[in-house]
Amino acid sequence: MPMTNKQIAAVLNDIADLLDLKGDVFRQRAYREAARRIDMLGQELSELHAAGKLGSMPGIGKSMEGHLVELLETGHSQRYEELKKEFPTGLLELLQIPGLGPKRARKLYEELDITNLTELERAAREHRLHSVPGFGEKTEANILRELDRRGKRGQRLLLGVALPAAEEVAGLLRGNPAVVYISPAGSIRRRKETIGDIDILVASAQPKEVMDAFIHLPIVKEVIATGITKSSVLNQDDLQIDLRVVDPSTYGAALQYFTGSKQHNIHLRDIAIRQKRKVSEYGIFEEPGGRRLGGELEEDIYRELGMDMMPSEMREDTGELEAAMEHRLPRLLELSDIQGDLHCHTDWSDGVDPLETMAKAARELGYRYLAITDHSRGLGVAHGLSVERLREQRRLIDDFNRRSSDLQLLAGTEVNIRADGTLDYEEETMAEFDIVTASVHGAFSQDRATMTERMVRAVRSHYVDIIGHPTGRIIDTRDPYEVDLEAVMRECAAHQVAMEINASPERLDLNDSHARQARDLGVMISIDADAHVAGQFSLMRYGVYTARRGWLERKNVLNALPLDELKAWLAEKRNRRR
Numbered sequence: 384m385p386m387t388n389k390q391i392a393a394v395l396n397d398i399a400d401l402l403d404l405k406g407d408v409f410r411q412r413a414y415r416e417a418a419r420r421i422d423m424l425g426q427e428l429s430e431l432h433a434a435g436k437l438g439s440m441p442g443i444g445k446s447m448e449g450h451l452v453e454l455l456e457t458g459h460s461q462r463y464e465e466l467k468k469e470f471p472t473g474l475l476e477l478l479q480i481p482g483l484g485p486k487r488a489r490k491l492y493e494e495l496d497i498t499n500l501t502e503l504e505r506a507a508r509e510h511r512l513h514s515v516p517g518f519g520e521k522t523e524a525n526i527l528r529e530l531d532r533r534g535k536r537g538q539r540l541l542l543g544v545a546l547p548a549a550e551e552v553a554g555l556l557r558g559n560p561a562v563v564y565i566s567p568a569g570s571i572r573r574r575k576e577t578i579g580d581i582d583i584l585v586a587s588a589q590p591k592e593v594m595d596a597f598i599h600l601p602i603v604k605e606v607i608a609t610g611i612t613k614s615s616v617l618n619q620d621d622l623q624i625d626l627r628v629v630d631p632s633t634y635g636a637a638l639q640y641f642t643g644s645k646q647h648n649i650h651l652r653d654i655a656i657r658q659k660r661k662v663s664e665y666g667i668f669e670e671p672g673g674r675r676l677g678g679e680l681e682e683d684i685y686r687e688l689g690m691d692m693m694p695s696e697m698r699e700d701t702g703e704l705e706a707a708m709e710h711r712l713p714r715l716l717e718l719s720d721i722q723g724d725l726h727c728h729t730d731w732s733d734g735v736d737p738l739e740t741m742a743k744a745a746r747e748l749g750y751r752y753l754a755i756t757d758h759s760r761g762l763g764v765a766h767g768l769s770v771e772r773l774r775e776q777r778r779l780i781d782d783f784n785r786r787s788s789d790l791q792l793l794a795g796t797e798v799n800i801r802a803d804g805t806l807d808y809e810e811e812t813m814a815e816f817d818i819v820t821a822s823v824h825g826a827f828s829q830d831r832a833t834m835t836e837r838m839v840r841a842v843r844s845h846y847v848d849i850i851g852h853p854t855g856r857i858i859d860t861r862d863p864y865e866v867d868l869e870a871v872m873r874e875c876a877a878h879q880v881a882m883e884i885n886a887s888p889e890r891l892d893l894n895d896s897h898a899r900q901a902r903d904l905g906v907m908i909s910i911d912a913d914a915h916v917a918g919q920f921s922l923m924r925y926g927v928y929t930a931r932r933g934w935l936e937r938k939n940v941l942n943a944l945p946l947d948e949l950k951a952w953l954a955e956k957r958n959r960r961r
Contacts, residue, residue, distance in 0.1 A: 403485035425918030473499025543888025586634035726911030804840030822851030886926025898933030
């Protein structure tokens with residue numbers, strides 16, 4: 384099989400890292416930009432190559448096209464192999480440590496002959512980094528802290544990786560006549576942000592036929608284990624997928640059991656015992672006597688215990704069973720409730736697609752509005768807009784709106800919150816925007832008090848409408864910065880400023896518990912894909928999953944408002960602060 388976009392982007396990023404180690408800044412940028420564009424592409428490069436359209440990709444020159452053809456046709460890159468010979472294999476690992484860039488990694492290699500993370504940790508614990516110019520006690524402590532964090536993170540998958548893999552298998556098997564029901568289970572079905580195992584549950588009276596079909600799917604790279612009721616395979620991305628088959632008469636009970644969570648199931652069983660019932664993966668039974676009361680449908684379990692059935696995202700034993708018993712479960716937000724997206728980037732800053740392409744994608748999703756929020760001028764690395772350029776973009780937005788009857792573009796910005804809490808544009812400039820999102824993009828190491836005051840100052844700005852990705856985390860890569868988030872939330876509630884759930888699976892920031900806390904404090908939530916290419920609007924569903932895990936309803940979500948109500952909210956907010 385030809386290399387996937389993900390695999391090709393990984394090779395290009397490795398080449399960029401190796402060029403960085405060589406000090407070849409100009410060429411590394413070309414590889415890094417190509418990797419970024421390919422990673423965000425909505426179509427496989429192999430398909431473009433087969434159609435003779437590889438050269439039509441924006442930002443990909445003839446030389447880079449040649450590298451891509453080589454990777455697609457041979458699975459190898461001569462340039463990559465040559466660069467790898469210049470440095471020890473493990474040296475690239477050093478670049479995975481936040482704050483340890485190419486220049487510092489090369490210096491450690493040259494001064495201390497450090498070639499991998501094991502040697503780096505040993506040198507740091509022996510306090511030998513002090514001898515290298517530019518490495519003091521603080522840097523050494525930071526490196527040790529990041530190494531410790533890395534060791535604790537484990538091998539969990541992002542939901543954005545695990546769920547599509549599970550859905551692909553379910554989609555391929557769903558049409559098989561031996562399959563009665565099929566669903567992902569476990570933490571995937573609860574839509575947790577990271578996933579331990581990819582589990583799929585099937586109802587069938589013909590388990591052998593199902594297992595035979597499963598292990599021979601075209602996505603299977605290797606069969607790890609196979610049995611009558613459970614098998615495990617590796618897909619082409621080396622992800623392990625486990626499939627279990629149960630009899631249709633017990634499917635509902637098994638789905639409830641294997642969805643979890645463990646705490647939810649323990650609490651559910653305790654409630655059942657008090658009602659003289661027994662719940663297992665085979666059904667719900669009357670005690671004593673063992674008369675079976677149900678189990679073919681998941682609803683059977685909850686109904687027999689006098690409960691409403693709650694969505695799977697809620698099953699974390701955080702009050703959902705009590706709410707179900709008292710018939711006061713919230714009507715959770717649905718993806719169909721989303722009316723638009725209030726955070727996206729175009730090729731005016733660090734996005735890939737032009738404004739018209741982003742608008743076309745939003746229209747195809749049925750959105751009524753889309754905020755164009757390219758970066759502000761101070762974020763040079765993201766080609767932030769000067770005042771002159773943002774006004775030029777505004778003219779394009781106004782022209783689009785004159786021509787469009789079904790989708791309205793909002794002229795916005797993602798303005799940078801500077802280290803002192805001031806914003807990247809003056810108040811009179813921000814007054815020209817329809818909507819302003821303010822976000823932290825640097826100085827992440829500030830202490831808790833300083834970061835809290837920094838964000839509070841931004842919230843109090845007259846024109847800030849939304850705080851973007853409020854904790855700055857990137858899951859398994861960058862920890863949240865130190866901040867008193869409740870204090871920031873209370874300021875948001877006081878000043879009618881929304882907080883964002885950034886729907887990118889790498890962020891999901893706010894997380895579910897913080898989203899629920901914001902709801903309880905009366906803070907509106909904006910769920911945004913933070914799309915940098917049109918295909919990324921599809922990430923919105925991950926933000927909605929997080930909102931549902933946080934018990935959010937449509938009334939709690941800013942971009943679930945119709946356009947006229949959104950405009951009224953924005954206008955009322957600004958009027959009350961004059």
